[in-house]
Amino acid sequence: xxxxxxxxxxxxxxxxxxxxxxxxYPKDVSVGSGLSAVVKGFFSPTIAAYPAWVIAVAAxxxxxxxxxxxxxxxxARVMAALLLVEGAVLAVWSVLAGGGPGGWSAGANxxxxxxxxxxxxxxxxxxxxxxxxVGNPERAxxxxxxxxxxxxxxxxxxxxxxxxxILVVFIAMALFAPFLAxxxxxxxxxxxxxxxxxxxxxxxxxxxxxYYNWFGTDQVGQSVLAQFIWSARISLMVGLLAAFMSTVLxxxxxxxxxxxxxxxxxxxxxxxxxFLVLPWLPLAMVLAAAWGQNYWMIVLIIGIxxxxxxxxxxxxxxxxxxxLQFIERAKAIGSSTAHVMKKHILPNVMPLxxxxxxxxxxxxxxxxTTLSFLGLGDPLNFSWGTMLHxxxxxxxxxxxxxxxxxxxxxxxxxxxxxxxxxxxAYDEVLDPKLRKREESTGESRFTARGEPAVAVAGxxxxxxxxxxxxxxxxxxxxxxxxxxPAGGSIGRPEGGGWVGGRIQDDEKGGE
Amino acid sequence: xxxxxxxxYFIRKLLxxxxxxxxxxxxxxxxxxxxxxxxxxxxxxxxxxxPAVIERQRKTFNLDKPMWQQFVFYWRDTIRGEFxxxxxxxxxxxxxxxxxxxxxxxxxxxxxxxxxxxxxxxxVFAGWxxxxxxxxxxxxxGMILYAMPTxxxxxxxxMLFATKLRWFPTGRMAEPGVELQGFAAFQSMLxxxxxxxxxxxxxxxxxxHLIMRSSITGVMKEDYALTARAKGLSENAVLWRxxxxxxxxxxxxxxxxxxxxxxxxAILSESVFNWPGLGLLSYxxxxxxxxxVMQAVFLVASIAVIIANLxxxxxxxxxxxRVQA
Numbered sequence: 001x002x003x004x005x006x007x008x009x010x011x012x013x014x015x016x017x018x019x020x021x022x023x024x025y026p027k028d029v030s031v032g033s034g035l036s037a038v039v040k041g042f043f044s045p046t047i048a049a050y051p052a053w054v055i056a057v058a059a060x061x062x063x064x065x066x067x068x069x070x071x072x073x074x075x076a077r078v079m080a081a082l083l084l085v086e087g088a089v090l091a092v093w094s095v096l097a098g099g100g101p102g103g104w105s106a107g108a109n110x111x112x113x114x115x116x117x118x119x120x121x122x123x124x125x126x127x128x129x130x131x132x133x134v135g136n137p138e139r140a141x142x143x144x145x146x147x148x149x150x151x152x153x154x155x156x157x158x159x160x161x162x163x164x165x166i167l168v169v170f171i172a173m174a175l176f177a178p179f180l181a182x183x184x185x186x187x188x189x190x191x192x193x194x195x196x197x198x199x200x201x202x203x204x205x206x207x208x209x210x211y212y213n214w215f216g217t218d219q220v221g222q223s224v225l226a227q228f229i230w231s232a233r234i235s236l237m238v239g240l241l242a243a244f245m246s247t248v249l250x251x252x253x254x255x256x257x258x259x260x261x262x263x264x265x266x267x268x269x270x271x272x273x274x275f276l277v278l279p280w281l282p283l284a285m286v287l288a289a290a291w292g293q294n295y296w297m298i299v300l301i302i303g304i305x306x307x308x309x310x311x312x313x314x315x316x317x318x319x320x321x322x323x324l325q326f327i328e329r330a331k332a333i334g335s336s337t338a339h340v341m342k343k344h345i346l347p348n349v350m351p352l353x354x355x356x357x358x359x360x361x362x363x364x365x366x367x368x369t370t371l372s373f374l375g376l377g378d379p380l381n382f383s384w385g386t387m388l389h390x391x392x393x394x395x396x397x398x399x400x401x402x403x404x405x406x407x408x409x410x411x412x413x414x415x416x417x418x419x420x421x422x423x424x425a426y427d428e429v430l431d432p433k434l435r436k437r438e439e440s441t442g443e444s445r446f447t448a449r450g451e452p453a454v455a456v457a458g459x460x461x462x463x464x465x466x467x468x469x470x471x472x473x474x475x476x477x478x479x480x481x482x483x484x485p486a487g488g489s490i491g492r493p494e495g496g497g498w499v500g501g502r503i504q505d506d507e508k509g510g511e
Numbered sequence: 512x513x514x515x516x517x518x519x520y521f522i523r524k525l526l527x528x529x530x531x532x533x534x535x536x537x538x539x540x541x542x543x544x545x546x547x548x549x550x551x552x553x554x555x556x557x558x559x560x561x562p563a564v565i566e567r568q569r570k571t572f573n574l575d576k577p578m579w580q581q582f583v584f585y586w587r588d589t590i591r592g593e594f595x596x597x598x599x600x601x602x603x604x605x606x607x608x609x610x611x612x613x614x615x616x617x618x619x620x621x622x623x624x625x626x627x628x629x630x631x632x633x634x635v636f637a638g639w640x641x642x643x644x645x646x647x648x649x650x651x652x653g654m655i656l657y658a659m660p661t662x663x664x665x666x667x668x669x670m671l672f673a674t675k676l677r678w679f680p681t682g683r684m685a686e687p688g689v690e691l692q693g694f695a696a697f698q699s700m701l702x703x704x705x706x707x708x709x710x711x712x713x714x715x716x717x718x719x720h721l722i723m724r725s726s727i728t729g730v731m732k733e734d735y736a737l738t739a740r741a742k743g744l745s746e747n748a749v750l751w752r753x754x755x756x757x758x759x760x761x762x763x764x765x766x767x768x769x770x771x772x773x774x775x776x777a778i779l780s781e782s783v784f785n786w787p788g789l790g791l792l793s794y795x796x797x798x799x800x801x802x803x804v805m806q807a808v809f810l811v812a813s814i815a816v817i818i819a820n821l822x823x824x825x826x827x828x829x830x831x832x833r834v835q836a
Contacts, residue, residue: 274534277820279812281775285797286542286805366660370779373662374794388663392783400670409663416658 013126062087076135160425245303250310258318615788634723656717771819
């Protein structure tokens with residue numbers, strides 16, 4: 001196993017543990033409660049933040065992947081065994097966190113066992129990655145090498161770096177919310193007082209230098225700053241989870257529709273077309289009104305209404321990849337369809353999927369804000385959209401209480417811009433053709449954004465072939481590019497890289 | 512030969528549109544039945560749980576019949592344009608929806624024209640003088656507009672122009688209680704229209720600007736642009752006679768496609784400014800859980816998308832000679 005990879009696993013394992021601890025950090029232990037209380041807060045056994053069903057889904061995923069690896073005789077046998085153990089740990093944990101026959105609500109129970117289980121789960125996850133690398137040293141080598149190259153190119157892109165810095169600031173704000181603002185101030189009755197005079201600020205008080213009154217007060221005299229800081233958590237988390245869900249759905253359907261062909265592909269594309277023409281906001285409003293209001297539902301709603309764009313994009317890239325020679329070779333030596341999709345198509349469209357994911361996050365955050373603004377958000381948690389909803393219905397614009405309106409809106413713009421910048425920069429890193437072009441201001445992404453809409457027109461007609469109607473993109477761009485395999489173009493150390501690796505795999509496995 | 516192609520092209524597009532409408536309408540049927548809870552109860556105002564009332568409701572909406580029969584009835588009613596009674600307004604849904612359509616068409620029309628003209632002109636100048644001051648400034652502005660939530664911009668507009676400067680009124684289409692005639696009424700309506708239409712337009716300006724800009728850049732690299740320059744035409748002639756007409760194509764298509772998706776923008780801009788159109792109607796019906804109205808608005812919005820797609824296809828056929836080949 002390469003040394004750099006080993007260091008990674010150790011570092012990211014610790015980082016993951018700290019992040020999970022910060023996410024579940026007790027809301028009632030703020031920075032004012034003394035150093036020892038803060039330190040204890042990190043080791044406090046609160047587990048309120050994950051719903052049991054999420055842990056259960058993770059457990060099932062571990063069982064499934066571990067079981068399949070084991071049954072297939074994977075090279076990383078220890079990893080497969082560890083995954084089964086991880087699945088068992090997560091299953092126990094999901095039951096303890098409130099799942100099981102009694103119901104699958106978000107459990108809010110505390111116990112030392114829960115804290116221990118979380119720690120064990122993180123350590124096991126790190127060990128799984130470790131033993132995966134032990135079992136597949138050449139792939140681990142390739143992964144570190146690729147990541148190193150991507151980072152080297154990414155660092156040179158100033159827009160991407162600006163986006164990254166903005167994002168890191170907001171993520172830090174979200175993670176360290178308990179230390180930045182007392183959660184008790186979000187209680188409906190928690191009006192803030194001026195420490196100098198000891199009097200309540202009262203509703204809609206303009207900002208003063210007192211920390212909690214930096215952004216003034218809202219319609220009941222609460223600190224807007226405290227709401228702002230805690231809102232970052234829900235806004236970012238819902239955006240990330242919804243984008244992840246939408247991308248998984250879109251990528252799966254896109255690859256299927258692009259590779260299998262025939263009536264199945266036709267069916268998937270028809271489904272995508274129908275979802276593409278459904279006006280998403282009315283649909284999301286109907287679903288949110290009927291399914292009740294908590295942020296997991298918002299994640300689900302955004303996830304199932306926003307995948308068709310990704311599906312179209314992944315499909316057209318799959319169409320390109322499947323014409324490449326190594327796919328033909330794999331088919332010639334008898335690889336199954338599932339094998340080709342998993343081992344050849346997926347790795348080659350993966351960079352596109354990832355770059356798209358970053359952009360979908362921006363859209364998902366805007367979507368969450370929109371739904372919350374219309375009053376469909378989680379009434380128990382603040383997000384930036386919820387803040388704007390309260391500002392709107394309580395007439396902050398008529399006062400005008402600019403201190404209440406500006407911060408959430410500016411935060412949304414910054415975060416969305418940050419994700420857009422990161423996505424664009426990452427795209428340029430991956431696509432040498434984009435990098436070489438003198439225009440590097442990100443319009444390629446914007447052309448692509450208009451593209452799925454137009455592709456409906458094209459796709460519906462000309463035998464589902466995108467590219468004919470695609471505006472702004474030259475036709476030869478959409479043609480298969482034989483001398484440059486998709487993702488392989490950046491990460492190809494001497495002698496093959498992704499492509500070579502896969503083919504060796506085939507010759508051995510054959511299937 | 513060409514007429515045959517043309518007819519085949521149009522028939523195929525038309526069939527596709529009809530098929531999609533059928534699928535979407537079926538989805539609409541399914542959507543309000545797969546929602547958790549008893550549809551009979553969903554279709555009743557909140558709080559009414561009298562079993563006799565529910566039973567009667569079940570009868571009126573044919574919910575006691577088997578699913579396939581319900582499906583047939585749904586189609587019969589949809590084709591006749593009957594969507595039941597709105598329980599918030601106690602009137603037929605068709606009537607409620609019909610009177611809200613024109614304000615939305617007005618808002619969306621004015622907003623789209625404004626956004627298209629502004630976005631395209633900005634895009635043309637930005638693309639023509641690449642990396643110039645105007646290009647950098649307007650492109651960054653376009654990115655910010657793209658990232659900005661529409662309704663937030665609307666609130667800022669209210670704060671600035673209605674509250675602080677008092678230039679424009681907000682809410683509804685006219686002053687309540689004042690009966691104006693002729694030109695004065697028109698003027699008052701324009702004043703009420705300005706802010707919502709501007710807010711609606713701003714959401715699209717950024718997008719149209721960026722598309723137009725990249726399209727201009729692409730066209731300027733073409734051989735015919737070089738030829739036009741080489742034969743000594745003035746810069747203005749090259750830009751307006753050779754580059755812009757060719758670059759319009761993708762932008763026009765995107766504008767057409769967006770026409771179908773105006774509902775999201777209309778919902779936000781109309782709710783913030785209380786403009787009595789379909790968007791406000793869907794917001795109000797969502798708050799009151801007025802499902803028959805929501806169902807109808809949803810269907811109208813979906814069909815608008817499909818028809819906009821069809822129009823885009825047809826326009827494209829006439830604009831782009833390559834499709835006709």
